[in-house]
Amino acid sequence: MDVTGWMPVARPSALPGADQRAPVAGFRAAMITVCALLSVVPPRHPSALVVLLVLLAGAWVAYRTPRFSRVWSYVGAVLAAGMVGLTGGARSPLLPYLLAPGLALGLAGPLPSLFVQCTISR
Secondary structure, three states: OOOOOOOOOOOHHHOOOOOOHHHHHHHHHHHHHHHHHHHHOOOOOOHHHHHHHHHHHHHHHHHHOHHHHHHHHHHHHHHHHHHHHHOOHHHOOOHHHHHHHHHHHHHHOOHHHHHHHHHHHO
C-alpha cells in the first residue's frame, strides 16, 4: 500500500514487455528435469535424453541472449512437438516439456504467438 491507501495494480516486472527470461528459464529447467526422470524409468527412452540435451542448450542460450529467447520459444516448441511423436506419442517422456514453450509464448508474446503455440501442440 502506498501513502494514499491504494494498492498498486501490478509490479513493474509483471507488466507486458517486461523481461520474463528468469521465470521461464526456471520452468524450462523444471520440465527438463521431469522429462529426464521420466525417460529413465521403465519403459526407457534413452533417445529422449539427447533431445533433452538439445532443449537444455537452447534454453540456456535463450536465457543468456534476449534476442534468441523469442526465437527459441518457437524452435523449441516445434522440436519438442516433433520429438514427442517419435519417442512414444502419448507415452512420451517429452510430453511435459510442451508446457514450457506455452508458458514462454504466453508471457512474452501477443495473442498470435499463443495461437501458433496451440496449433503446434495439437
